[in-house]
Amino acid sequence: MQLIFEKSRSGRLGFRLPESDVYVFESLPQKYCRKEEARLPEVSELDVVRHFSGLSRLNFSVDTNFYPLGSCTMKYNPKFMEKAASLEGFSLLHPLIPQLSGGGILAQGSLEVLYHMDKLLSEITGMAAFTMQPLAGAHGELTGVMLISAYHKANGSLKKHIIIPDSSHGTNPASAAIAGYDVIVIPTDKEGYLDVQAYKKALSKDTAAVMLTCPDTLGLFNPKIKEIADLAHSAGALMYYDGANLNAIMGKCRPGDIGFDVVHLNLHKTFGTPHGGGGPGAGPVGVSSKLVDFLPISRVMRRDDNTYFLDYQNKKTIGYVAPFYGNFLVILKAYAYILALGKEGLIEVSENAVLSANYCLSRLKDYFEVAFDKICMHECVLSASRQVKYGVHALDISKYLIDKGFHPPTIYFPLIIKEAMMIEPTETESKETLDKFIEVMIEAAKLSKKNPQALNLAPEIMPIKRLDETKAAREPDLRWKP
Amino acid sequence: MLVPDNLFFTKDHEWAKIEGDTATIGITDFAQGSLGNITFIDLPKIGQGLKQSGLCATVESVKAASDVYSPLSGEVVKVNEELADHPELVNKSPYESGWFAVIKINNLKEKDALMDAKKYKEYAENLSK
Numbered sequence: 056m057q058l059i060f061e062k063s064r065s066g067r068l069g070f071r072l073p074e075s076d077v078y079v080f081e082s083l084p085q086k087y088c089r090k091e092e093a094r095l096p097e098v099s100e101l102d103v104v105r106h107f108s109g110l111s112r113l114n115f116s117v118d119t120n121f122y123p124l125g126s127c128t129m130k131y132n133p134k135f136m137e138k139a140a141s142l143e144g145f146s147l148l149h150p151l152i153p154q155l156s157g158g159g160i161l162a163q164g165s166l167e168v169l170y171h172m173d174k175l176l177s178e179i180t181g182m183a184a185f186t187m188q189p190l191a192g193a194h195g196e197l198t199g200v201m202l203i204s205a206y207h208k209a210n211g212s213l214k215k216h217i218i219i220p221d222s223s224h225g226t227n228p229a230s231a232a233i234a235g236y237d238v239i240v241i242p243t244d245k246e247g248y249l250d251v252q253a254y255k256k257a258l259s260k261d262t263a264a265v266m267l268t269c270p271d272t273l274g275l276f277n278p279k280i281k282e283i284a285d286l287a288h289s290a291g292a293l294m295y296y297d298g299a300n301l302n303a304i305m306g307k308c309r310p311g312d313i314g315f316d317v318v319h320l321n322l323h324k325t326f327g328t329p330h331g332g333g334g335p336g337a338g339p340v341g342v343s344s345k346l347v348d349f350l351p352i353s354r355v356m357r358r359d360d361n362t363y364f365l366d367y368q369n370k371k372t373i374g375y376v377a378p379f380y381g382n383f384l385v386i387l388k389a390y391a392y393i394l395a396l397g398k399e400g401l402i403e404v405s406e407n408a409v410l411s412a413n414y415c416l417s418r419l420k421d422y423f424e425v426a427f428d429k430i431c432m433h434e435c436v437l438s439a440s441r442q443v444k445y446g447v448h449a450l451d452i453s454k455y456l457i458d459k460g461f462h463p464p465t466i467y468f469p470l471i472i473k474e475a476m477m478i479e480p481t482e483t484e485s486k487e488t489l490d491k492f493i494e495v496m497i498e499a500a501k502l503s504k505k506n507p508q509a510l511n512l513a514p515e516i517m518p519i520k521r522l523d524e525t526k527a528a529r530e531p532d533l534r535w536k537p
Numbered sequence: 538m539l540v541p542d543n544l545f546f547t548k549d550h551e552w553a554k555i556e557g558d559t560a561t562i563g564i565t566d567f568a569q570g571s572l573g574n575i576t577f578i579d580l581p582k583i584g585q586g587l588k589q590s591g592l593c594a595t596v597e598s599v600k601a602a603s604d605v606y607s608p609l610s611g612e613v614v615k616v617n618e619e620l621a622d623h624p625e626l627v628n629k630s631p632y633e634s635g636w637f638a639v640i641k642i643n644n645l646k647e648k649d650a651l652m653d654a655k656k657y658k659e660y661a662e663n664l665s666k
Contacts (some may be wrong), residue, residue, distance in 0.1 A: 528576035
């Protein structure tokens with residue numbers, strides 16, 4: 056496959072500028088001039104179109120293939136959401152308008168979306184209020200931990216650490232550390248849950264918060280979650296809910312009712328907005344009533360006459376965490392998603408997500424080791440450890456799946472499961488698709504005994520065959536060089 | 538799985554070779570095997586103080602990034618500069634050319650918290666079952 060730089064031919068052009076009929080400022084000061092040529096590829100318009108059309112056909116996405124990447128909730132992104140986000144009243148509105156004197160009246164629709172979204176997410180999660188500002192899940196996490204820190208400081212108690220289970224998403228300890236806390240890691244017990252004895256030992260007056268995902272990354276709902284939350288509160292710590300796995304529980308239970316004080320949601324997971332090449336995402340953060348005063352400004356509020364305005368009065372606010380109001384059009388898409396599905400629809404989303412995962416688990420558990428053999432939530436964790444004796448690892452099975460038209464599951468995560476393969480089918484896939492995937496997984500299990508090499512060599516029919524991941528990581532070659 | 542007799546081990550799979558008041562430290566054969574091909578190692582700095590069981594290095598492999606904890610408290614006197622360009626040495630030779638650092642030991646009594654080769658071998662074999 057040629058890079059666009061390799062298609063370049065000296066002097067070839069994709070455009071022709073008209074002769075300038077205005078005065079040209081000839082002598083740009085030297086300090087503004089680049090020292091070497093830009094070396095952009097010299098290609099025709101048709102070259103560019105063919106190049107990028109070709110690349111787009113190599114793309115692997117939810118729109119083309121089943122994508123059971125565990126913990127990522129790669130559900131189908133309904134197209135009506137794009138339509139909502141492309142309405143000109145929203146997409147052409149300048150973000151400064153509602154901040155100008157008298158401008159609020161020109162942005163009532165958008166403000167109303169933000170206000171209602173706050174109420175809807177609060178209802179779904181049982182929280183008191185949300186900020187829409189954070190631009191991604193991890194950004195939401197950092198915002199959440201900063202809110203926790205602000206709360207403790209306001210109460211005159213400086214805490215030192217945050218408790219996190221060893222099965223957590225890697226962003227949890229990262230967010231805690233960036234916010235200035237030490238991290239205490241709690242092991243997982245034999246049942247697959249947070250080890251409560253170790254947890255009790257770690258919990259102290261220095262604990263700022265306990266960060267949990269529930270269901271956790273093993274796909275299990277912790278039956279002791281309420282006890283864990285109560286223990287944290289009695290020690291003066293707050294409870295943080297990583298909402299990455301919310302797709303399992305909508306309409307069934309609410310983090311706020313369990314006792315969580317801070318929740319971040321990944322709108323690009325649960326609420327069907329695209330995971331677009333690393334962005335834009337949206338990671339709204341919800342809080343319990345005792346943290347509302349610390350939320351970022353501005354907040355959208357409603358007046359008695361039912362008009363909406365931006366409120367900057369939160370005196371204890373942690374300030375802005377992002378420009379303006381977050382990724383507004385992403386929030387709008389998620390808003391459209393929630394309205395379209397309604398309460399009953401969201402409940403069915405979670406029920407079907409859990410059903411799909413359990414279907415995969417029950418059909419595959421005779422062929423692969425299972426991390427914990429019990430009813431799972433929206434994702435299940437298998438292990439390729441039984442295949443290791445034939446020289447086949449989770450990585451080999453993943454590469455084989457690519458050849459068969461399936462995106463691999465998440466592998467080698469959670470870290471505590473050897474040879475982990477974490478499958479999250481989501482609610483949007485049909486039984487036929489799940490069956491095809493399951494059959495290929497079974498085929499891989501059988502092949503690992505009969506012909507392990509077929510797996511070790513996969514993928515065979517992709518544009519690029521097996522990558523040398525070690526060499527790629529040790530000697531990264533990221534840039535075209537002439 | 539290689540477990541040399543003359544070393545001491547932690548349950549997190551680090552080893553220490555104690556010679557007088559210094560110790561050479563690194564990660565075990567079991568550790569390098571579970572990590573897979575190692576691609577990057579963030580070593581401690583010379584002069585840095587390490588606490589027993591405190592963070593001393595970070596190892597990245599194609600599978601994951603993992604923290605490495607110091608088997609003993611002490612001050613770093615030497616680090617294995619070779620690992621910057623050749624992290625694969627840890628995979629190839631975890632106990633010899635893949636060493637991480639040499640520390641000046643603060644308190645030799647801490648050795649009591651470590652396992653000898655026989656105990657560690659039993660421990661690691663149990664884990665791989």
